[in-house]
Structure formats: structure tokens, C-alpha cells
Amino acid sequence: MSVMRGLSAFPITPATPEGRVIEADLRRILTRLVRAEVDSIGLLGSTGSYAYLTLDERRRTLEIALDVTRGRVPVIAGIGALTTRDSVALARHAAEAGAEGLLLAPVSYTPLTEDEIVAHYAAVADAGGLPLCIYNNPTTTRVTMNHALIARLAALPHVEAIKMPLPAAGTIADEVAALRPLLPEDFVIGYSGDWGCTRALLDKADAWFSVVAGLWPDMTLTLSCAAQAGDATGTRRTEERFQPLWDLLRRYGSLRVAHAAARLMDLTEAQPQPPIMPLPEAEIPALRAAIRAMEA
Amino acid sequence: MSVMRGLSAFPITPATPEGRVIEADLRRILTRLVRAEVDSIGLLGSTGSYAYLTLDERRRTLEIALDVTRGRVPVIAGIGALTTRDSVALARHAAEAGAEGLLLAPVSYTPLTEDEIVAHYAAVADAGGLPLCIYNNPTTTRVTMNHALIARLAALPHVEAIKMPLPAAGTIADEVAALRPLLPEDFVIGYSGDWGCTRALLDKADAWFSVVAGLWPDMTLTLSCAAQAGDATGTRRTEERFQPLWDLLRRYGSLRVAHAAARLMDLTEAQPQPPIMPLPEAEIPALRAAIRAMEA
Numbered sequence: 001m002s003v004m005r006g007l008s009a010f011p012i013t014p015a016t017p018e019g020r021v022i023e024a025d026l027r028r029i030l031t032r033l034v035r036a037e038v039d040s041i042g043l044l045g046s047t048g049s050y051a052y053l054t055l056d057e058r059r060r061t062l063e064i065a066l067d068v069t070r071g072r073v074p075v076i077a078g079i080g081a082l083t084t085r086d087s088v089a090l091a092r093h094a095a096e097a098g099a100e101g102l103l104l105a106p107v108s109y110t111p112l113t114e115d116e117i118v119a120h121y122a123a124v125a126d127a128g129g130l131p132l133c134i135y136n137n138p139t140t141t142r143v144t145m146n147h148a149l150i151a152r153l154a155a156l157p158h159v160e161a162i163k164m165p166l167p168a169a170g171t172i173a174d175e176v177a178a179l180r181p182l183l184p185e186d187f188v189i190g191y192s193g194d195w196g197c198t199r200a201l202l203d204k205a206d207a208w209f210s211v212v213a214g215l216w217p218d219m220t221l222t223l224s225c226a227a228q229a230g231d232a233t234g235t236r237r238t239e240e241r242f243q244p245l246w247d248l249l250r251r252y253g254s255l256r257v258a259h260a261a262a263r264l265m266d267l268t269e270a271q272p273q274p275p276i277m278p279l280p281e282a283e284i285p286a287l288r289a290a291i292r293a294m295e296a
Numbered sequence: 297m298s299v300m301r302g303l304s305a306f307p308i309t310p311a312t313p314e315g316r317v318i319e320a321d322l323r324r325i326l327t328r329l330v331r332a333e334v335d336s337i338g339l340l341g342s343t344g345s346y347a348y349l350t351l352d353e354r355r356r357t358l359e360i361a362l363d364v365t366r367g368r369v370p371v372i373a374g375i376g377a378l379t380t381r382d383s384v385a386l387a388r389h390a391a392e393a394g395a396e397g398l399l400l401a402p403v404s405y406t407p408l409t410e411d412e413i414v415a416h417y418a419a420v421a422d423a424g425g426l427p428l429c430i431y432n433n434p435t436t437t438r439v440t441m442n443h444a445l446i447a448r449l450a451a452l453p454h455v456e457a458i459k460m461p462l463p464a465a466g467t468i469a470d471e472v473a474a475l476r477p478l479l480p481e482d483f484v485i486g487y488s489g490d491w492g493c494t495r496a497l498l499d500k501a502d503a504w505f506s507v508v509a510g511l512w513p514d515m516t517l518t519l520s521c522a523a524q525a526g527d528a529t530g531t532r533r534t535e536e537r538f539q540p541l542w543d544l545l546r547r548y549g550s551l552r553v554a555h556a557a558a559r560l561m562d563l564t565e566a567q568p569q570p571p572i573m574p575l576p577e578a579e580i581p582a583l584r585a586a587i588r589a590m591e592a
Contacts, residue, residue: 002441019381051405053378083348084570085315109347109403109436110551110572142403142438255406272381275416277405 003074004133005206006039006187009213011068012258013048013061014270018150025268029214030040030068036217037073040205041065042103046140047211048255051107052273055086059093066098070098074100076133080107080141102128103163105135106143109288114149118156125158133161151182161188163209166196170246173203195246195252198235201227209255212245215261219294230271244290252267252279260287262269299370300429300457300484301502302335303520305509307358308342308554310566311352317349317357321564326364326508329374332440332513333369335503337361342436343507347403348569349483351382362394372429376403376437380416387424398424401431401438410445413433414452421454428482429457447478450460457484459505461500462492469499490550491542494531497523508541509551511557515590540586548575556583 003164004157011033014025033041044050046057053061062077069075077099079090091102104124106117125132134153138144145153153159162183167175174188183189187242188294189243190207191200208227223242226234255272260279262268264287272277279287301395303416308328310321329337339361346354349357358373365371373384373395397484400420402413421428430449431488434440442451449455449491458479463471472485480487486494486503493504497520504523509516519538521529544553556575558564567574 017381019379031479083315085313106571107405110342110549111435112571113573116571119573139407182563191527253406274419275402275408275412276417277409277412 001158002129003040004047004190005225006019007213008040008042008190008207008209008220009033009038009217009220010045010047010211011214012262012270014268015049015053015057015269015273017274019053019273021055021057021064022268022270023064025190026061026064027068029262029267030065033214033217034069034073035178036216036221038213038221040076040101041069041075042078042096042209045209046137046215047214047258048078049079049255049273050278051140051158053153054152055081055090059097062097062099062221067170076101076103078103078105078135079124079128080105080135082107082109084123085125087120087261088127091124095130099130101133103133103135105137105141107141108143113142114152117143117149118152121153122146122156125156129158129256131160132158134159135163137163137192139165144285147182150179150278151286153182154187155270161190163206164189164191166191169213170199172196172205172226173205176203176205187220192241194249196222197226198239200269202230202232202235211249211258212242215258216240216294241294241296244286248283248287248290252283257287260284264291297480298456298484299336299372300486303488303509303517304338304503304505305329305334305513305516306338306343306505307510308508308558308566309340309349310558310564311349311353312344312566313570315349315569316485317351318564319360320335321566322360323364325558326361327406329510329513330365330519334509334513334517335430336370336372338372338374338399338505341399341505342433343510343554344374345551346374346376346434348572350526351386353388354483355451358390358393358395364486369528372397372399374399374401374431375420375424376401376431377382378403378405380419383416384423385422387420387475387533389465391424393428395426397427397465398427399429399431401433401437403498404439408439413439413445414448417449417455421452423455427456428454430455433459435461438451438482443475443478444584446475450479450483457486457503457534460485460487462487462489467499468492468496468501472499472501479480490545492538493537494519494523498526498528498531499533507545507554508538511561512590524554537590537592540582540589544583544586548579553583556580557587560587
């Protein structure tokens with residue numbers, strides 16, 4: 001079964017203002033995920049600041065993570081970069097270091113053509129030789145993947161999953177139904193955007209790529225299990241408690257909210273990398289209340 | 297008078313597939329610009345691949361350029377980066393190396409808030425202490441700057457110019473007229489998007505940030521001088537010859553077209569950095585014809 005299925009927890013990568021990853025804090029955050037036995041760790045995703053760290057720090061982060069997990073929970077490493085050269089180098093390192101999967105966003109500056117995106121994925125997937133998840137995140141990459149492009153990428157060797165954004169229009173059920181016939185058998189369709197992901201699981205998506213699971217893995221597992229079991233009523237009841245947090249995530253973005261929450265939970269003192277600013281001070285009481293509501 | 301006025305030539309930065317800048321080719325390309333006496337060189341702009349080169353190679357590129365120009369033509373250095381840390385470091389280096397100006401785009405991954413953009417510009421402008429041009433390029437940065445944000449940035453110390461994209465709607469004349477009262481006296485409003493820039497100069501913009509000037513500085517100077525002198529008829533007549541090139545630039549983007557043209561002109565063998573692909577082979581005859589038309 002693909003390493004990409006189920007609940008993938010996306011932790012922050014705590015780092016100093018100089019961009020140096022804080023090893024002790026990273027270990028503390030990851031240890032919680034291993035203990036909770038999430039299905040995988042989505043290391044160095046958008047919430048994991050991959051776009052803001054040097055290649056050296058990214059390699060170091062992965063090595064620390066693999067030393068924490070020691071094979072107990074698979075690590076999927078974010079290897080997106082503006083150049084094919086950098087993503088290829090990260091993919092090779094991840095494979096050598098022992099990562100179980102790769103997560104690749106079509107990071108762009110000059111808008112990419114579809115052929116450029118496909119060639120980029122082909123080169124990086126080939127270099128890594130590990131199960132690769134397409135990181136479809138138009139909010140950050142500015143690449144809007146149509147279904148034909150997704151089908152082209154999904155047909156490449158090693159590509160076996162996609163992390164979808166919540167649909168801008170229409171339902172997840174319709175989207176999944178439209179995508180399935182275009183993709184190889186057993187291809188993993190997962191979603192991110194925590195506030196919409198139990199709906200995705202209830203609608204037969206295969207994975208939830210989750211920011212909240214990076215901080216509250218046990219509670220998120222309870223929620224994802226209910227949704228994966230098709231228990232709509234139980235899911236709805238449990239999820240009510242998450243609502244205030246969903247509101248903050250939608251308003252301020254995962255990077256800012258997850259760092260602020262990790263600070264409130266004494267997991268780290270780290271802030272996002274500038275120019276990204278911390279969650280405004282005025283919202284800290286609301287965040288504190290949202291965490292209390294969830295843990296109630 | 298601001299170093300940002302007039303015709304600023306934006307050359308490519310020739311580099312190997314490994315991302316190493318090719319010094320001899322860079323010198324060859326820049327020497328043409330110095331001989332033609334363009335008003336400034338916009339080094340390491342989008343066409344100069346700044347987003348695809350390491351910080352070390354960017355520093356090296358600037359040092360080579362300053363050795364070529366030796367004060368005869370001012371160099372405005374692109375210092376955009378995803379982190380404030382990197383842009384600050386590049387700004388400091390540029391000032392120490394002897395650049396005459398800075399060009400800063402709000403490069404983003406996580407969408408930036410306006411406060412984040414302003415704090416980023418303030419920190420970088422302060423670190424450099426050189427005349428700074430706001431690089432307003434929504435196509436690549438995904439940041440759409442409204443007039444209020446532009447006014448906030450323009451009020452910062454050292455910020456003295458803006459490089460605007462061609463307006464998505466409305467005329468340049470209306471846009472310039474709307475912006476002027478919001479900006480400090482003598483603030484430089486310039487445009488990029490070569491196919492619309494003589495219109496900008498005729499409509500009293502202060503600068504043309506030009507890709508074609510990076511390859512054909514003499515011809516572009518003729519065109520920009522006619523437009524700056526308000527000679528609409530002469531401008532139109534001269535510009536007719538550029539039309540086939542404008543068409544290719546609009547269709548394939550400056551990075552791909554400028555590299556292909558530089559190859560046809562035997563200035564370099566360099567290609568864009570992958571994942572950016574070269575101009576399709578099938579378009580080379582059209583490019584050759586466009587160059588011939590322009591040089592006729």
C-alpha cells in the first residue's frame with residue numbers, strides 16, 4: 001500500500017531568524033508524531049518552511065527527522081525548488097538519507113509551460129527513485145493544474161500520489177470522480193486545507209495532508225479515522241471543536257498559525273522566516289481559545 | 297537626477313546547466329551595453345535569471361559587471377529573494393561592490409500581507425542604502441500592488457523608482473496621472489513589457505526597463521529617444537520593425553526569447569536554467585526573421 005495514504009502530518013520546521021534549524025525543537029515536535037503513529041510525516045512542506053530554508057538546512061532537517069523516526073513512521077520529504085538542479089539534488093539526498101517518499105511542488109518564478117512542468121517532474125522523480133507525491137498548491141506556486149496535466153504527471157514513473165487543494169468550485173466528490181479514471185490504478189488522491197479534509201475523506205479521498213496533525217496528531221487521528229470509516233455524524237461532532245482553529249487557519253495561513261500555536265504549546269520559540277510575520281499579537285487570545293476548544 | 301531614469305537595459309545572465317555564470321559571455325554582452333551608453337544596466341532582473349542562480353553566483357555576476365562597466369554605465373542590481381535575510385545580504389554586497397542602484401521584487405511563496413511587503417522593503421532598502429527601484433512584476437511574483445501599497449513603499453527611505461508592468465486595463469497615461477500625486481517629487485515611474493514601453497515614454501513615464509535593450513542597445517536607444525522626445529510619428533515608424541519580436545516576446549516570455557536571440561547572435565551558447573526550456577526549435581526561423589526585420 002502506498003506510503004502516501006491516510007493521515008500525513010505536516011509539522012513546522014523550527015528555525016532561528018538566521019535560518020538555522022533548531023534541532024532540539026524539531027526533535028520534540030517530531031517525537032509527538034511518531035508516538036501518535038500518524039500514517040506519515042510530510043516534512044518540509046509549505047508549513048515546514050521549505051521555501052525559506054537553504055538546501056543545506058533542508059538536508060539537515062531531513063537527517064534529523066529520519067534519526068527521530070527510525071523507520072517507525074515514514075517520512076515524505078518536500079523537495080520543491082525553483083530549479084530542476086536543486087530539486088534533483090534534494091531528491092537524491094532524500095533517497096540516500098532514507099526518506100520513504102518525496103513531495104514536489106512546481107515552484108515557479110517565470111510562469112512554467114506544461115511541458116516544462118512535466119520535464120521537471122520526470123527528471124526529479126527519476127533522480128529520487130522514491131514514491132513521489134505531486135504537490136498541487138496553486139496558492140503558493142501559482143500553477144493551476146488542469147486534469148490533463150495531472151494525468152500526464154501521474155503517468156510518470158514513481159509518481160503515485162497527488163496532494164490537491166480544496167476545489168475552488170464544485171464538490172470534492174465530483175472532483176475525485178472526475179480524476180480517478182484519468183489516473184493509474186491505486187493512485188493516491190489526497191487533500192490539504194484542513195477545514196475541508198474530513199469532507200474529502202468521507203467522499204473517498206485517500207489521504208489528508210494535515211497541518212493540525214503536525215501539532216495535535218492524536219486528536220486529528222481521531223477525526224480522520226471517523227471520516228475514513230464513513231462516520232459522518234461522529235466526524236461532524238468531533239470537528240465542531242476544531243472550528244475556531246479552522247477560522248484562524250483560513251484567515252492567516254498555516255505557516256503563521258502553526259508557529260504561533262507551537263509557541264503557545266512550548267514546543268519552540270521559533271517564528272516564521274521573514275518576510276513572513278508571526279500571527280498578530282492581537283490574535284493570540286483567539287488562538288489560545290481555539291486550542292482550548294479543540295482540546296475540550 | 298535619479299540613476300533609474302531613461303533606458304535601462306536588462307541583459308540575460310549566461311550560465312551553464314549547472315548554474316555557473318559564464319564570465320566571458322557575460323562580459324561580451326555587457327560590453328555592448330557600455331559601448332552603446334544605455335542609461336543604466338538592470339543586471340539580474342527576471343531576464344537575468346536572478347531567481348535561478350545561487351547567491352554566490354549572483355554576487356559573482358555583479359562583480360564581473362562592475363568590472364566591465366567601471367563606472368561608465370550605472371549598474372542596478374536585482375536583489376530579490378524569498379527571504380528578507382537573503383535580500384539584505386545581497387543589498388549589502390551590492391553596496392560594498394559598487395552598484396549604483398538596487399532592484400527589489402516582492403518574491404513570494406506563502407502569499408505576503410501588505411505589512412510583510414513593506415517591512416521587507418524597509419529592511420532591504422536600509423541595509424543597502426542605495427537608490428532602490430520597486431520591481432512590480434505580478435506575473436512572476438504573484439503580488440498585485442495597489443496604489444496605496446505603492447505609495448507606502450515609495451515613502452520609504454532610499455526608494456526612488458518603480459518598474460511597473462503594462463496596465464491590465466486602462467491607459468498608461470491615466471495610470472501615471474493617478475500615481476504621480478501619491479509619490480514623492482521626482483519619483484521615477486518606469487515601465488517594462490517592451491511592446492508597450494514607447495507608449496509609456498510618450499505618455500510621460502520616466503523610464504523604460506527593456507529586455508531588447510539588453511541585446512540591441514543602439515536600436516532600442518533610437519526608439520526610446522524618439523519616444524522621450526515626444527516624436528509619436530518617428531516612434532511609430534521605427535517601432536514597426538520591432539513588431540515581429542514583440543509578438544515572440546509576448547508569446548514566449550523574455551527569458552526564453554532573449555536566450556535564443558543571444559545564441560543566434562553568437563553572444564553565448566547558454567540556455568535558460570531548467571525547468572525553463574529554450575524557445576522551441578520550430579520558432580527559431582521566426583526569431584531569425586524578427587531579428588532581420590528589426591535590423592533592416
